Amino acid sequence: MAKQNKAYKFRMYPTDEQALVIRKTFGCVRFVYNRMLAERKETYENLKEDKEALKKAKHPTPAKYKKEFEWLKEVDSLALANAQLNLDKAYKAFFKGNAKFPKFKNKRHKQSYTTNVVNRNIQILGGHIKLPKLKMVKLKQHREIPSEHIIKSCTISMSSSGKYYISILTEYEKEIEIKNIQNVVGLDFAMNGLFVDSEGKKANYPKFFRQMLDKLAIEQRRLSRKKKGSSNWNKQRIRVAKLQEKVANQRKNFLLHHKSKELVTEFDAVVIEDLDMKGMSQALKFGKSVADNGWGMFTSFLHYKLKEQGKQLIKIDKWFPSTKTCSNCGSAKEIKLSERTYQCTCGLSLDRDVNSALNIKKEGIRWLATA
Structure with missing residues (x-):
C-alpha cells in the first residue's frame, strides 16, 4: 500500500478575537521569514565566492528572534517553524536553478500560515476545528473527510475580501492500480x-x-x-x-x-x-x-x-x-x-x-x- 495525500478546503468563521490572533500570526510569520531571508542574503553576499564556507554557514531560526521580540511567543510556534521550512525550500530551488532568488514578503502577498499536527492539537469536532492558539473555530464542512485519512497539517488563509479558509492536508494508504491504456x-x-x-x-x-x-x-x-x-x-x-x-x-x-x-x-x-x-x-x-x-x-x-x-x-x-x-x-x-x-x-x-x-x-x- 502506498501513502497518498489529499487536501480538503473549507470556509472558517472565526470570532473577532480568533481573527485577531490569525492576522497577528500572518504578520509574525511574514516578519520571521523576512528577518531570516535578510540574514541569509547577507551571508550569501559575503560568502558567495567561497562555496564550501557557504555550505557550512549556520542559518538563523525563529527561536533566535523570540528572545529579542517577545511578542513572537504569542502565536503558534509551528507556524514560525514552517516559515523557516518554506525559506529552506525556496533556497534549495534557487541553488538548483529551478527558481529565482527568494523575495521579501509584504502584506500584498497571500496572507497564510501552516501549522502541523502534534499530540492531537488539531481535531475536527462537530462543525468546529480545534487549532493551536485558537481553540475551537467554527467551520463550514461541506464534505466529510474519510475516517482512514490522517490529518498531517493545516494551512489557514485569508482572502482579499476578508474571508477565512482552512486547507487540511491528509494522508492515507491506497494501492493505485495502473490502468491499461486503451482510450x-x-x-x-x-x-x-x-x-x-x-x-x-x-x-x-x-x-x-x-x-x-x-x-x-x-x-x-x-x-x-x-x-x-x-x-x-x-x-x-x-x-x-x-x-x-x-x-x-x-x-x-x-x-x-x-x-x-x-x-x-x-x-x-x-x-x-x-x-x-x-x-x-x-x-x-x-x-x-x-x-x-x-x-x-x-x-x-x-x-x-x-x-x-x-x-x-x-x-x-x-x-x-x-x-x-x-x-x-x-x-x-x-x-x-x-x-x-x-x-x-x-x-x-x-x-x-x-x-x-x-x-x-x-x-x-x-x-x-x-x-
Missing part, C-alpha cells in the same frame, strides 16, 4: 474556449472574467476615486475583491468539477502540449484571454485526478508542429493564424484545432509506445 484523447489549447479535443468536441468554456469585466471596471473606477486607506475606500476594495473571487470560484468550479472530471471518467490517458502560459499571456493582445482561460489550473486538476485513478497525463514538447502537420498523411505546411481550416493536398479539409488535437493524440500514443 486516449488529445487536447489542443484554444484561446477562445479552453480546448478542442481529438474527437472534435469543444470545452465551451464560459469567459467568466470577460463577462464580469464591465462590472469590475465600474467598481474599480469607484475605488480609484476614494481616498486610499479611508473607511469608504476599504469597503469599496472589498466589493472589488468579492467580484474577483466570484470569477475565480466560477472558473475553478467549471474546470475542477466539470471538464477535468468528464475527461478522467471517459479516458485512460490525456495528451496535451507542454505550453509556456506565462509567455503566451505576455504576447500581444493575449494577456486577458490566457488569464481568463485557466489552462494551468485545468491541467493541474487533470494531473492529480488521473494519477488518483492510475491513469496518465502526457505532456508532449511545446515545439511539436501540431498545427502545421496534416493528421491524415503527415506532411507539413505553414498555416496562418487567420486560417481556421486545415486543407492538405491529400484531400483533408478539417478544422485546424481538431487537426492539431489529432496530431497531439498521435504523438502521445507514439510516446506511450516508446516509453
